Amino acid sequence: MKELEERINKDGRVLGKDVLKVDSFLNHQIDPVLMDKMGNEFYQHFKDSGITKVLTVESSGIAPAVMTGLKFEVPVVFARKHKSITLKDDLYTSEVYSFTKKTANHISIAKKYLSADDKVLIIDDFLANGQAVNGLNDIIKDAGASLAGIGIVIEKSFQKGRQLIDKAGIPIYSLARIKAFDNGQVVFEPEND
Amino acid sequence: MKELEERINKDGRVLGKDVLKVDSFLNHQIDPVLMDKMGNEFYQHFKDSGITKVLTVESSGIAPAVMTGLKFEVPVVFARKHKSITLKDDLYTSEVYSFTKKTANHISIAKKYLSADDKVLIIDDFLANGQAVNGLNDIIKDAGASLAGIGIVIEKSFQKGRQLIDKAGIPIYSLARIKAFDNGQVVFEPEND
Numbered sequence: 001m002k003e004l005e006e007r008i009n010k011d012g013r014v015l016g017k018d019v020l021k022v023d024s025f026l027n028h029q030i031d032p033v034l035m036d037k038m039g040n041e042f043y044q045h046f047k048d049s050g051i052t053k054v055l056t057v058e059s060s061g062i063a064p065a066v067m068t069g070l071k072f073e074v075p076v077v078f079a080r081k082h083k084s085i086t087l088k089d090d091l092y093t094s095e096v097y098s099f100t101k102k103t104a105n106h107i108s109i110a111k112k113y114l115s116a117d118d119k120v121l122i123i124d125d126f127l128a129n130g131q132a133v134n135g136l137n138d139i140i141k142d143a144g145a146s147l148a149g150i151g152i153v154i155e156k157s158f159q160k161g162r163q164l165i166d167k168a169g170i171p172i173y174s175l176a177r178i179k180a181f182d183n184g185q186v187v188f189e190p191e192n193d
Numbered sequence: 194m195k196e197l198e199e200r201i202n203k204d205g206r207v208l209g210k211d212v213l214k215v216d217s218f219l220n221h222q223i224d225p226v227l228m229d230k231m232g233n234e235f236y237q238h239f240k241d242s243g244i245t246k247v248l249t250v251e252s253s254g255i256a257p258a259v260m261t262g263l264k265f266e267v268p269v270v271f272a273r274k275h276k277s278i279t280l281k282d283d284l285y286t287s288e289v290y291s292f293t294k295k296t297a298n299h300i301s302i303a304k305k306y307l308s309a310d311d312k313v314l315i316i317d318d319f320l321a322n323g324q325a326v327n328g329l330n331d332i333i334k335d336a337g338a339s340l341a342g343i344g345i346v347i348e349k350s351f352q353k354g355r356q357l358i359d360k361a362g363i364p365i366y367s368l369a370r371i372k373a374f375d376n377g378q379v380v381f382e383p384e385n386d
Binding site (some may be wrong): 073 | 266
């Protein structure tokens with residue numbers, strides 16, 4: 001998505017070897033007009049996949065997920081993060097390790113909001129090592145639902161998440177794919193559609 | 194907002210004396226089509242107030258705030274919650290006490306995303322005792338920005354938040370105003386516009 005790549009070049013800040021800060025339009029301050037366009041991009045890509053539900057993780061995934069859900073006119077569910085979790089019968093739970101923060105979070109979704117009939121589109125702001133996507137996919141499996149696809153705003157293609165998803169044969173569409181950070185500059189993969 | 198009141202009657206669950214669970218369309222599962230209509234309601238009400246920024250608190254405020262920001266075509270900033278906070282020069286911070294959870298949270302906003310030129314519309318999912326609104330207002334004051342209005346999805350009018358805001362003379366618009374819970378049923382205030 002050309003407009004997103006331009007925005008990353010303009011407003012993103014590269015920190016160290018593998019961190020991109022985009023809190024001016026995605027993670028803390030949000031540009032809702034851009035989110036709306038992203039929602040449309042995801043819709044155009046997955047519109048024939050029979051999506052019945054959009055799934056994400058709080059908090060940064062919520063804005064792009066809700067805009068995507070609006071285009072599909074399907075419910076959006078956001079998994080809640082917890083430091084620790086007491087097992088409850090009415091929750092699906094999974095563990096998500098954050099390499100950036102070096103901590104494990106638990107995520108949970110109320111069982112009543114995910115059923116075996118659901119065809120789920122996962123939407124998230126970043127894909128790095130694929131931990132959040134894995135956690136959500138575990139929950140989808142527990143519910144007996146099916147994962148129809150994954151939509152990512154910014155993919156760091158040099159980390160292992162993308163490879164794992166491709167290997168599992170899951171359809172994935174990332175709006176911006178970062179090949180590398182080169183001296184504080186962002187190098188994108190060539191656009192393929 | 195008639196449609197919201199009907200949805201609360203249909204899908205809301207009253208717990209005890211003062212808790213309304215709406216996690217089927219607002220707090221956990223989100224109905225994005227309803228959020229879009231809410232954004233439009235807030236826009237219609239505040240469209241002549243010169244709003245430059247929408248402010249909310251993660252996570253449940255994000256969906257209605259982003260839809261509202263989309264109508265105004267202005268940035269949305271969500272305050273982050275922390276259990277504790279180490280003072281940082283680049284953050285505005287404030288304390289928010291939750292009567293429901295009986296814990297104090299800190300909320301923070303990066304200084305660069307709020308300036309003295311901003312006319313802010315606060316959007317939040319619930320208004321009860323007004324703690325979150327107070328916390329955000331403290332941050333707005335610290336930034337030298339001005340608070341142009343408050344938009345609330347569901348107001349529990351029998352708790353003290355509404356009264357405090359009216360007393361302070363701040364324009365407020367709530368899409369659903371709950372007068373009381375009567376035997377597990379929701380009693381709404383009469384609509385005034």
